[in-house]
Amino acid sequence: xxILDEQALxxxxxxxxxxxLKADDIxxxxxxxxxxxxxxxxxxxxxxxxxxxxxxCYVGPLFYHTNQTNQAIALSAVWDAHxxxxxxxxxDSSGFDELGRIMYGGEYxxxxxxxxxxxxxxxxxxxxxxxxxxxxxxxxxxxxxxDAFLSIPYLFLLISLFTxxxxxxxxxxxxxxxxGWWANARIIRGDALLIKKLEYTQAATAMGARKWHIIxxxxxxxxxxxxxTVATFSVADAILFLSALGxxxxxxxxxxxxxxxxxxxxTAQISNGYWWEIYPLALVFILVxxxxxxxxxxxxxxxxxxxxxx
Amino acid sequence: xxxYVIRRFFQSLIVLLIVMLFxxxxxxxxxxxxxxxxxxxxxxxxxxxxxxxxxxxxxxxHPYFVRxxxxxxxxxxxxxxxxxxxxxxxxxNIISLYVPRTIWLAxxxxxxxxxxxxxxxxxxxxxxxxxFDYTATGFAFVLYAMPLFLLCLLMLQAFxxxxxxxxxxxxxxxxxxxxxxxxxxxxxxxxxxxxxxxATLSRxxxxxxxxxLVQDYVRTAKxxxxxxxxxxxRHAMRNALGPIVTILGLSLPGLIGGALIVESVFNYxxxxxxxxxxxxxxxxxxxxxxxxxxxxxTLAGNFLADxxxxxxxxxxRIQGAAS
Numbered sequence: 001x002x003i004l005d006e007q008a009l010x011x012x013x014x015x016x017x018x019x020x021l022k023a024d025d026i027x028x029x030x031x032x033x034x035x036x037x038x039x040x041x042x043x044x045x046x047x048x049x050x051x052x053x054x055x056x057c058y059v060g061p062l063f064y065h066t067n068q069t070n071q072a073i074a075l076s077a078v079w080d081a082h083x084x085x086x087x088x089x090x091x092d093s094s095g096f097d098e099l100g101r102i103m104y105g106g107e108y109x110x111x112x113x114x115x116x117x118x119x120x121x122x123x124x125x126x127x128x129x130x131x132x133x134x135x136x137x138x139x140x141x142x143x144x145x146x147d148a149f150l151s152i153p154y155l156f157l158l159i160s161l162f163t164x165x166x167x168x169x170x171x172x173x174x175x176x177x178x179x180g181w182w183a184n185a186r187i188i189r190g191d192a193l194l195i196k197k198l199e200y201t202q203a204a205t206a207m208g209a210r211k212w213h214i215i216x217x218x219x220x221x222x223x224x225x226x227x228x229t230v231a232t233f234s235v236a237d238a239i240l241f242l243s244a245l246g247x248x249x250x251x252x253x254x255x256x257x258x259x260x261x262x263x264x265x266x267t268a269q270i271s272n273g274y275w276w277e278i279y280p281l282a283l284v285f286i287l288v289x290x291x292x293x294x295x296x297x298x299x300x301x302x303x304x305x306x307x308x309x310x
Numbered sequence: 311x312x313x314y315v316i317r318r319f320f321q322s323l324i325v326l327l328i329v330m331l332f333x334x335x336x337x338x339x340x341x342x343x344x345x346x347x348x349x350x351x352x353x354x355x356x357x358x359x360x361x362x363x364x365x366x367x368x369x370x371x372h373p374y375f376v377r378x379x380x381x382x383x384x385x386x387x388x389x390x391x392x393x394x395x396x397x398x399x400x401x402x403n404i405i406s407l408y409v410p411r412t413i414w415l416a417x418x419x420x421x422x423x424x425x426x427x428x429x430x431x432x433x434x435x436x437x438x439x440x441x442f443d444y445t446a447t448g449f450a451f452v453l454y455a456m457p458l459f460l461l462c463l464l465m466l467q468a469f470x471x472x473x474x475x476x477x478x479x480x481x482x483x484x485x486x487x488x489x490x491x492x493x494x495x496x497x498x499x500x501x502x503x504x505x506x507x508x509a510t511l512s513r514x515x516x517x518x519x520x521x522x523l524v525q526d527y528v529r530t531a532k533x534x535x536x537x538x539x540x541x542x543x544r545h546a547m548r549n550a551l552g553p554i555v556t557i558l559g560l561s562l563p564g565l566i567g568g569a570l571i572v573e574s575v576f577n578y579x580x581x582x583x584x585x586x587x588x589x590x591x592x593x594x595x596x597x598x599x600x601x602x603x604x605x606x607x608t609l610a611g612n613f614l615a616d617x618x619x620x621x622x623x624x625x626x627r628i629q630g631a632a633s
Contacts, residue, residue: 144324144325147328148328148329148332149332151329152604153570154563156600157601160336160601161336162589163588163589163594240457243459244458248586250589289455293454
């Protein structure tokens with residue numbers, strides 16, 4: 001183990017807890033990171049909450065059977081019914097069982113959010129790495145293009161695209177994924193620029209490694225911390241933007257639904273006092289986004305060596 | 311300084327050209343291609359030769375780049391953002407009344423954001439890890455996680471239907487100065503828009519000030535006996551302002567996009583509502599025209615922010631002149 005690695009190890013541990021480590025207690029980097037992450041109680045709570053919500057949305061419908069395709073007229077059910085034994089959280093203004101609806105809408109919101117976030121980070125990473133690492137004219141051109149898209153107000157851009165292209169669920173994922181990566185690309189580019197100047201990259205260049213090889217073997221692994229952090233925030237943003245689209249009536253088409261559309265429908269009933277159509281979902285939704293963002297923050301702290309020095 | 315301004319201006323211009331190329335190209339992808347508007351004008355059952363003739367008359371048959379040049383001429387020389395075939399009006403005619411209204415909405419929110427967000431962030435940084443800091447951070451997290459429309463509707467529920475009976479909507483009509491003649495109606499919309507931006511700005515401000523507070527010159531200032539407030543405002547804040555001006559510039563698109571949601575919730579006739587209406591009617595030229603205008607507003611805001619940054623920070627304008 002080289003001196004540099006040892007330095008990195010000691011720095012990545014909370015200096016206040018250094019004495020807890022024994023000399024032979026040298027553990028892999030990722031486990032050290034994990035330990036720092038596990039010290040963050042709120043982050044653990046967030047992860048737990050997210051897992052519970054995922055189970056609730058995807059496994060819940062197996063135990064709590066509801067009809068989420070036929071409206072009240074077809075079901076001869078009641079709309080806006082108060083919570084009862086038959087409908088634990090009442091029914092909404094179309095007669096759908098609210099609790100089942102939250103699970104059903106959650107499946108769409110979470111799946112779409114995660115998929116869009118994934119696309120965002122893949123495209124953003126590749127673009128940022130290439131731009132930052134290749135540099136020169138390529139970098140300038142790629143960054144000006146990025147500037148251009150960053151200066152279009154995002155909601156306006158989404159609306160433009162949805163007006164022109166069709167509005168299928170697949171397309172919703174693709175559009176949010178393909179348009180959400182600009183800020184990510186910038187952050188990753190910053191990383192690539194930094195890593196490009198470091199000794200080991202220069203050594204690889206001197207030994208005749210090709211650019212693509214260096215990006216793959218050196219730049220990417222060393223900026224993985226930022227990529228993971230940014231990916232977390234991207235998922236939260238994608239869920240938020242999806243809900244905004246749902247509010248504007250540009251979201252998922254009925255009979256499918258997502259949390260944004262549901263919140264929009266629920267808020268229409270707010271002044272009637274039908275609290276069950278809005279507050280339970282609002283609480284679940286906000287906590288989901290807060291948790292994801294908090295996990296992102298905790299990840300950043302976990303990877304950020306400097307922060308621990310303070 | 312002049313060199314810096316000119317350089318920034320041309321950079322903005324290039325960015326604008328890329329955006330224009332983008333909005334110009336998009337209609338090629340609508341179902342039916344660029345000749346699709348012909349069916350709005352001539353009726354859905356128009357025969358192909360009539361459609362082709364319409365395309366010829368309107369210059370749709372020109373090569374891509376010739377059409378793009380004509381588009382640039384129209385925008386820059388005639389201030390023509392396009393023609394809405396659905397309403398048979400120029401896009402500028404449709405939206406001109408609403409532009410100042412949205413600008414006032416966004417601008418007043420921006421001003422309140424700065425007045426509240428910057429001191430809040432500094433205070434949080436100076437009282438790091440206290441109950442106040444945690445509370446403010448918690449609020450910021452929740453505000454950041456809440457969809458803007460939900461916040462608006464909850465505020466509406468709390469302060470318009472509950473107490474103290476604030477108007478649920480700004481006054482009707484299209485007067486551009488409404489925000490000054492009847493400010494009470496604007497309290498809720500501006501407050502909602504401001505709350506979200508304050509959440510972001512104060513968190514950034516807190517982070518930046520924290521970074522500045524560990525610098526050597528702050529330690530020196532403390533060592534020579536400066537009072538806490540003097541250290542904070544004379545030494546720390548001035549150095550933290552640079553990144554904040556940049557952040558404010560970058561938050562402009564979000565502010566204008568947020569105005570779209572706020573306008574929809576509070577039924578305030580502005581650019582946002584026009585966009586949503588146009589989108590519902592699949593009025594593509596109007597949507598793209600407004601998008602272009604919103605981008606121009608953003609770029610103008612960014613440009614001004616950069617000039618301000620150059621004024622307050624000599625390092626930047628000298629760097630700008632050198633390169």
